Amino acid sequence: MTRPSDNPPQLVGWLKSLGMTKYEALVYIALLKVTSATASEIHELSGVPRASVYPVLDQLRDKDLVSVSQSAPKRFAAIPPADAIDKLTARIGKNAQQALESLTLIHRERIAAEEGSGELIWNIYGIAGIRKRLAELITHATTDIRIIAHSRVFSEEIKDLLKQCADQVSVEIITPSWEGPVPATMNLYLKKPSVLPKELEGCGDMLAGGVCIIDNKKVMVIVGSAEEDAVALFSESEGFVRFFMRYYGLIVDWVRKA
Amino acid sequence: MTRPSDNPPQLVGWLKSLGMTKYEALVYIALLKVTSATASEIHELSGVPRASVYPVLDQLRDKDLVSVSQSAPKRFAAIPPADAIDKLTARIGKNAQQALESLTLIHRERIAAEEGSGELIWNIYGIAGIRKRLAELITHATTDIRIIAHSRVFSEEIKDLLKQCADQVSVEIITPSWEGPVPATMNLYLKKPSVLPKELEGCGDMLAGGVCIIDNKKVMVIVGSAEEDAVALFSESEGFVRFFMRYYGLIVDWVRKA
DNA sequence: TAAATGTTGTTATAGCAACAACAACAGGTG
DNA sequence: CACCTGTTGTTGTTGCTATAACAACATTTA
Known part of the structure; x- marks a missing residue:
C-alpha cells in the first residue's frame, strides 16, 4: 500500500526538534497514512516495536496529537498535521516567550549596572x-x-x-x-x-x-x-x-x- | 554580586525545549549577567564544570549565541536575549514549516484515497x-x-x-x-x-x-x-x-x- | 468440553547514545 | 615553583530504544 520509507529522512529530525521522540514521530507519521489503526497495525506501519507502541501512544495522547476510540481493541487516529504542528509550536512558543522575559530581566539588570561599552x-x-x-x-x-x-x-x-x-x-x-x-x-x-x-x-x-x-x-x-x-x-x-x-x-x- | 540561583527554576527547561542542553542554558544565562567573561569565570558563574565549559562554548558559538574575543585568555560574551531567542525559534520554526509540508503531503495522499468519514x-x-x-x-x-x-x-x-x-x-x-x-x-x-x-x-x-x-x-x-x-x-x-x-x-x- | 492457537495490553529489562561530572595533563606566565 | 588556561580522556547518569516474557481474553480445533 504505502511504502513506509518514502518520506523525507530528515522529517523525524525536524519533529524531534519540535519536542517529539523518534518513536513519537514514527507513530504519528504512520497514523497519518491511515484513517485509524490498532496498536498492532501501528507497529507494522511504523516499524516501532509493538510493546513500545503503547507508551508512545500514551505520550502522544497527552500531547493531544492522537485520539483514541472506545472500541476493543482500541483504535487510534492522528489529528491533522496542521493542528499537530500548531500545538507543538504553540507550546514551544510559549516557552520561548517566558524564557525571553526571564532572560531580558537578567540582561537588563546587568545593562543598568554598566557604564561604558567593552574595550574588547x-x-x-x-x-x-x-x-x-x-x-x-x-x-x-x-x-x-x-x-x-x-x-x-x-x-x-x-x-x-x-x-x-x-x-x-x-x-x-x-x-x-x-x-x-x-x-x-x-x-x-x-x-x-x-x-x-x-x-x-x-x-x-x-x-x-x-x-x-x-x-x-x-x-x-x-x-x-x-x-x-x-x-x-x-x-x-x-x-x-x-x-x-x-x-x-x-x-x-x-x-x-x- | 548576582546570586546565580535567583532565576526561575523552569528557565533552563524552557531553553532546553528550544534546543539547548542544560549546560548551554546555564552558560548562556551566566554570560548575560556580565559584559564578558573567561572560561573560568563562566565556570564559577554558572556552576558548570570548568572542563565542560569549553565544548559548551563551542556549541554556543556554532549557534551564534556568543561571541569570542581575540585576547588571551579568550573572553566570551552573550548576544542579547531577544536575538538569541529569535535565532533559536527561527531554526525551530523553519523545521516546523518543513515538517508541516512533508506531513500534509503524507496526509493529503491518504485523504484523497478515502471515501466516507470514519464510523468510529x-x-x-x-x-x-x-x-x-x-x-x-x-x-x-x-x-x-x-x-x-x-x-x-x-x-x-x-x-x-x-x-x-x-x-x-x-x-x-x-x-x-x-x-x-x-x-x-x-x-x-x-x-x-x-x-x-x-x-x-x-x-x-x-x-x-x-x-x-x-x-x-x-x-x-x-x-x-x-x-x-x-x-x-x-x-x-x-x-x-x-x-x-x-x-x-x-x-x-x-x-x-x- | 478441553486443548491449542492467536491477539491485546502490560511489565521488566538489557542496550545505547547523549549529556553530565570529574580527573589528569601539557603549555604558559608571573 | 605556583598558578591559570585550554585540552583530553574516563566515568556516571539519564532517557530513549529495543527485546523478551507474561497474563488476559477470544478464537479455533480436536
Whole structure:
C-alpha cells in the first residue's frame, strides 16, 4: 500500500526538534497514512516495536496529537498535521516567550549596572557570520558607513541594505569590482588591489579582506581572505578604531588622487 | 554580586525545549549577567564544570549565541536575549514549516484515497480535553448547535465562542444554571435535572454530563460526571448520531412543555 | 468440553547514545 | 615553583530504544 520509507529522512529530525521522540514521530507519521489503526497495525506501519507502541501512544495522547476510540481493541487516529504542528509550536512558543522575559530581566539588570561599552576585540568566524554581522552594523548605522572590502563580502542582502540606507547616512565603498546598480547617493570607488602604490605596500593584502567603519565608532576588520577560513575582528575600543580610521584614511587618500 | 540561583527554576527547561542542553542554558544565562567573561569565570558563574565549559562554548558559538574575543585568555560574551531567542525559534520554526509540508503531503495522499468519514467512536479524557474539543466543534459549526450539559462544561472561553456564533448558527442550550449575559439570538433553557419527569427516568444522570449535537452530523456525549474522570464520546457515525438526536428530542420536548 | 492457537495490553529489562561530572595533563606566565 | 588556561580522556547518569516474557481474553480445533 504505502511504502513506509518514502518520506523525507530528515522529517523525524525536524519533529524531534519540535519536542517529539523518534518513536513519537514514527507513530504519528504512520497514523497519518491511515484513517485509524490498532496498536498492532501501528507497529507494522511504523516499524516501532509493538510493546513500545503503547507508551508512545500514551505520550502522544497527552500531547493531544492522537485520539483514541472506545472500541476493543482500541483504535487510534492522528489529528491533522496542521493542528499537530500548531500545538507543538504553540507550546514551544510559549516557552520561548517566558524564557525571553526571564532572560531580558537578567540582561537588563546587568545593562543598568554598566557604564561604558567593552574595550574588547571580538572574533567573527566564517564568511556567513561576517556578512550577518556586517548587515547588523549597516542597519544600525546612524551617520556614516565606510567600507574597504573584497567584492566577495558584498552579498545581495548587504547591497540591498546599503542601497536602502544610502539616503540617510553617508556611504563610501572601495572595492575591486561591483555588480548591479549603484545608487547615486553612494560613493563607490573601484580599485584593483594590484595597482596599489609602493608606499602602501603591505596594505594590499588586506584588501583581500577588508575594513568597515561605522559612525567613526565601530570597526570591523576582515583578516582572513580565503572563503573557508575568513575571520573578522570587531571592536569599539577607542585605540582600535583610531588605528583603522588612520589606515582607512591612507587608502582613501590614495584612491581619491588616482 | 548576582546570586546565580535567583532565576526561575523552569528557565533552563524552557531553553532546553528550544534546543539547548542544560549546560548551554546555564552558560548562556551566566554570560548575560556580565559584559564578558573567561572560561573560568563562566565556570564559577554558572556552576558548570570548568572542563565542560569549553565544548559548551563551542556549541554556543556554532549557534551564534556568543561571541569570542581575540585576547588571551579568550573572553566570551552573550548576544542579547531577544536575538538569541529569535535565532533559536527561527531554526525551530523553519523545521516546523518543513515538517508541516512533508506531513500534509503524507496526509493529503491518504485523504484523497478515502471515501466516507470514519464510523468510529472516539474518547476524550478529562474536562480540559472535553472543553477544548467542544470549542473546536463550536468554532466549525455551520448550521446549528444543540447542547444539553452541566453548567461546569461551559467555561468562559466556550461561552464566548457561543456568543460569537449565535448570530450565524442556531444555538440551543439546556443546562441547570448559567452565569453571565445571554445573547438574544441564543435559545437558553434552565432546568434542574432533579425535576425530570418519571418517563425520562434514567436520562437524569446524563444531565450531569451532557450531549452536544453539531449540524445534525456530529455528536459529543459526556458520560463521566465527576470533574476528575470526565470522559466524552465523539462520533460522526450515522447510527450514533441518530440515537442521540432522538435522546435529545425527548429531553427538549419535555423542556419546551414545561 | 478441553486443548491449542492467536491477539491485546502490560511489565521488566538489557542496550545505547547523549549529556553530565570529574580527573589528569601539557603549555604558559608571573 | 605556583598558578591559570585550554585540552583530553574516563566515568556516571539519564532517557530513549529495543527485546523478551507474561497474563488476559477470544478464537479455533480436536
